[in-house]
Amino acid sequence: MDWKAVSPYNPKLDLKDCYLYDTTLRDGEQTPGVCFAGDQKLEIAKKLDELKIKQIEAGFPIVSENERKAIKSITGEGLNAQILALSRVLKEDIDKAIECDVDGIITFIATSPMHLKYKLHKNLDEVEEMGMKAVEYAKDHGLFVAFSAEDATRTPLEDIIRIHKNAEEHGADRVHIADTLGCATPQAMYHICSELSKHLKKAHIGVHCHNDFGFAVINSIYGLIGGAKAVSTTVNGIGERAGNAAIEEIAMALKVLYDHDMGLNTEILTEISKLVENYSKIKIPENKPLVGEMVFYHESGIHVDAVLENPLTYEPFLPEKIGQKRKIILGKHSGCRAVAHRLQELGLEASRDELWEIVKKTKETREDGTEISDEVFKNIAEKIIK
Known part of the structure; x- marks a missing residue:
């Protein structure tokens, strides 16, 4: 690539x-x-x-x-x-x-x-x-x-x-x-x-x-x-x-x-x-071109699906080239692929029905005003996975 x-x-x-x-x-x-x-x-x-x-x-x-x-x-x-x-x-x-x-x-x-x-x-x-x-x-x-x-x-x-x-x-x-x-x-x-x-x-x-x-x-x-x-x-x-x-x-x-x-x-x-x-002491905006904290973050399900296949679908270049890191963010726009990816990173396994339920609960939690940190996501997943 x-x-x-x-x-x-x-x-x-x-x-x-x-x-x-x-x-x-x-x-x-x-x-x-x-x-x-x-x-x-x-x-x-x-x-x-x-x-x-x-x-x-x-x-x-x-x-x-x-x-x-x-x-x-x-x-x-x-x-x-x-x-x-x-x-x-x-x-x-x-x-x-x-x-x-x-x-x-x-x-x-x-x-x-x-x-x-x-x-x-x-x-x-x-x-x-x-x-x-x-x-x-x-x-x-x-x-x-x-x-x-x-x-x-x-x-x-x-x-x-x-x-x-x-x-x-x-x-x-x-x-x-x-x-x-x-x-x-x-x-x-x-x-x-x-x-x-x-x-x-x-x-x-x-x-x-x-x-x-x-x-x-x-x-x-x-x-x-x-x-x-x-x-x-x-x-x-x-x-x-x-x-x-x-x-x-x-x-x-x-x-x-x-x-x-x-x-x-x-x-x-x-x-x-x-x-x-x-x-x-001049704070860099999180979306500042290239060096902003979030410019290589992805949340939208459509984007995440593609990025997991090939990052260049939604990144103009690989973030490592400037010392940046890619991150998949979970939120109201997340889909099954992103949630499954994060579950795998956390060492958790879910059935297809459980995965759908975790996706639904993740969206609802974010829309209620709670950011989906790893701890929040893990709590959601562990309550659903049997």
Whole structure:
């Protein structure tokens, strides 16, 4: 049996050299109310490294001394992933990042007319000059440099091309299209990335998508289709406002639906999801795609009958591939096959008439408001089986 079941209409993408860089420890931590302790940051970083993420954005060094200590503990761990830090286009920010022994920085400044007028009170030429000086300064210190145009998806395309082409000429290794408000459509992200890619010679394009309209994952994928090489992610999709592109959704959508394996150790996705859930204190909905507690649970009799024959009838891939587990739930929709399966698991034998009676009583019990735990089910069965 194969491990996945997908639509024959899905395209196979040629995404050579594409990779993910994770910002759980920076943008994820900027979720209101989230504050990772230093040892928690280190543990998450180590787990991201085990996941085989190429780059980890470990934090924002200028924020505090404790932030710098946490980042330095990560850079001192000898992880395989490159460790990046965020900095504004300011020398003092870059110097603080250098003090943390990071491999590179993501330096950013806003470029949209809205941000220029109401936040920065500068024109684009002034902002561009600040950005180029920052890129040049960081490159002079031997860093990997990604230049990010904040609010890029509300910036005129000619300005996006101009400033990112200039960043490449000043040594930027990667330039970012930041959908800061999550207001781009997949078609817009594709168009921006495809047009920008025509004007760059070697710098990679990265996409950093927010989820305000629920488009972060699909926008990221359309960015890749348009020519981007890197995607910014967070575990569980945490981040400011509605969050960022969820790493588990990006990784598995590409692997399962688009037949492109990013080379990640996906079997620990659920483990790292629960780790971040615990430390962030942001509860994962039980039906959250892929890593939710109940997404591989089955109750409906029609579904259960088929799943017991072949799980791929009602599962897009085998749950073990991301460290999940399948579970047959008993309730008002359960049929004989599910009940017989649970009886067998509990080591109980019932005649056909007894089985029908157990099914009937199970349905009635659930409709009366009682959840069918193993203990409840066992009590039902033992009262009926003679």
